[in-house]
């Protein structure tokens with residue numbers, strides 16, 4: 589039943605059963621897939637064993653998840669508060685500018701105001 593495979597890398601002929609080309613070490617696509625799936629399965633088994641052996645680790649991961657959730661909430665809050673704060677700040681600056689313009693129109697510059705405050 590074993591097919592003969594021609595290595596796409598070096599052209600060597602070898603049996604399908606072999607995972608890799610005995611001449612150059614290139615793995616066949618099928619073999620590579622099998623190997624990959626096998627590794628995935630190993631990881632899955634490892635994770636299962638890990639979960640059974642270390643329940644405390646699960647608690648840690650829950651804590652981690654909660655921490656991440658809190659951080660996300662803080663970021664979201666910042667995203668809401670920051671634009672609000674900035675718009676208030678922009679408003680204050682606008683009021684300040686209007687004040688300056690008003691004072692300028694009155695013949696008083698802010699430079700003079702600063703000097704008077706320094707004198708105090």
Ligand SMILES: [Zn+2]
Nearest residue numbers: 595598609612
């Ligand atoms: Zn080869």
